[in-house]
Amino acid sequence: MPETVKLTTDEMKRDLVGMVGPENVAIRNEEGERQYRLHAPMVVFPSEEREIEQILSWAASNHVRVAPQGGGTKDAYGHPGDEIDIILSLKKMSGIIHHSAGDLTVTALPGTTLRELQQALGVEGQFLPLDPAWEEQATLGGIVAAGASGPGRAMYGSARDYLIASRICYPDGTLIRTGAKVVKNVAGYDMNKLFIGSMGTLGVFTELTFKIRPIPPYAGALAIGDPDPLKLRKLQEILLDSQLEPSAAEWINGRLGARIFGSSAGDPVLLVSFEDVERSVRFQLNWLQNACNSLGVTVLERISGYKETRAVLFGLREHLPNSHDIPDDKLVIGVKLLSMIAEVPAVYEAVQQAADEKGLPLDFHGGLYTGISRATVRAEWGQQQAVFEWLRTAESFLGSLNGRSVIEIAPRKMRTKLNVWGAEAEDWKLMKGIKEKIDPKRILNPGRFVGGI
Structure with missing residues (x-):
């Protein structure tokens, strides 16, 4: 089989300009390796679903590797992955398509920020019960793709409980529709859940429909x-x-x-x-x-x-680190620690003691009704070895509780040396099979998710 000829930057720019116009294609000539941000030679800004279909179809035909991006708050989440050719920014895919206050549903574009949505719903006394960090920057597509949540998960749950329909563009440019825009849906396999938390490795959201709730009095x-x-x-x-x-x-x-x-x-x-x-x-x-x-x-x-x-x-x-704002000369680590709810205080004591022994400043909060804890260390590069040792201690302790640790943010050169997603789980093999079926050419976010998929 002949080796695929890779497009040059000029060729990629020419093709993309033909699809979205010159004002929606940006060349990046950054020096050095960005530690907390996605990096690619080029960023493209589609403004409608049709353009996303065209871009992904073109990318699949030319073996161009694509990283979808919303607000950039999760750029340092996951493995660094394979080298990316273009960033697919969804910033211009923003806005509310339809809000049915009586039916308690809302349909919005993926680049809509959570704050923008909450402000619009608030006019009708309603809200989407998701509360991840950095709501003024975090986009709906990014929140769902990362499976992000906050303290309110104790009562309200996560994106899996609210996403009822979506439109998704597969890596080959094929558009699919999942779910239905009604709260009471038919029985059967919920395809929405396949894409929630998949880190943009299976498809790109072009439209999302959520069920919503009245704001508590x-x-x-x-x-x-x-x-x-x-x-x-x-x-x-x-x-x-x-x-x-x-x-x-x-x-x-x-x-x-x-x-x-x-x-x-x-x-x-x-x-x-x-x-x-x-x-x-x-x-x-x-x-x-x-x-x-x-x-x-x-x-x-x-x-x-x-x-x-x-x-x-x-x-x-909002104390949690934001990939968009961390300077490259700072060493910031954010870890999600998953345990039984009764073990949260023990998790706190273990990671706090380890941080104190290493002289590391630690911020910690853990959900007593969710079992999800988050630990953040903001250190100096000279403390890199101490941070590695602290991470190993945390991972080992969580393992002893049959829990797991997931690194949500870390500088790129540390993520290459870390087991970001924790110990391999039984379902990773199944997930690899799904990735191979949907994205055999490894077009979308290759290598970023669990097991290097």
């Missing part, structure tokens, strides 16, 4: 702190055994808690929020406050009101 939260972690563990047990229904429940380490609540920098904090009618929220807050009093645990702050509670949760999410 009231919300409130308690920030609870104590120098004795055993008391907080006991409070966690009481909370989990109760019939309370938190919208978020996060174990926060002292360093992060001090910045958010002004608490002692060494003391962990529990943040527990509720969203419902005002009577229900106040009852649950009072019940939890009485439980704190009985244990002798201090309530650092009581937050009342929907906007005020959301603001605190927003502050918790």
Whole structure:
């Protein structure tokens, strides 16, 4: 079989300009290797679905490797992968196509930011119950492709619970439609779920339809702190055994808690929020406050009101690193730690102790109702070896709990040496088979996802 002749940059530019116009093709002549951003010689900005079909069909015919990109907040997520020829930016694929307030559904383009969508839905007193970090930059397509979520997952779930229909362009340019734009769908295999969390390796979203919810009429939260972690563990047990229904429940380490609540920098904090009618929220807050009093645990702050509670949760999410904003001369590591919910305090203690031993500044928060913890280290390049050792300790400890660690952000030259997705899982073989079937030429994000697919 003859070897494929690779197009030159000038040839690629000529072809792309013919598809989208010269104003929508940009050449990048960056010196050096970008540590936290996707890099390719060229960026193309399609503005409609037809152009995405044309670009991917052309890419498949010419073996051009493509990396889809939304807001760029997840550029440093996953393996560096194979060398990319073009970045397919979806920034110009933005806007709401249809909002049916009565049916509680909304259809939007993939480059629409989460904040843009929430502001439009808020006019009708509705919202999409997803709360990943950096909502002013994170796009709907990127959120779904990365399977991103935040503290609100404790009550509301993830993108898998809200995406009900989509239009997706396969790597060969074929357009498919999945699901239906109604909340009550027919039984059968939900093709939407195949693409959620696939990191853009199977297709490019061109349209997404979500079911949405009314904004809760009231919300409130308690920030609870104590120098004795055993008391907080006991409070966690009481909370989990109760019939309370938190919208978020996060174990926060002292360093992060001090910045958010002004608490002692060494003391962990529990943040527990509720969203419902005002009577229900106040009852649950009072019940939890009485439980704190009985244990002798201090309530650092009581937050009342929907906007005020959301603001605190927003502050918790926004401490997470953003690939778009990290300078290349900084060493930033963000790790997602997956465990049983009862093990979150133990995960905190293990990664905090390891960070303290290595002299690394750590921010940590873990979901007591989700089992998803996130640990962030912002260090200097001279501490690279200490960071490697801390990561190995975290991975080993999670393994001992039958959990796993996933590196969500790291500089490129470290990701080449790390097992970003953790230990190989049983379903990776199946996922490799799906990738080979849908993208045999490895056009979309090759090598970025689990197992190098």
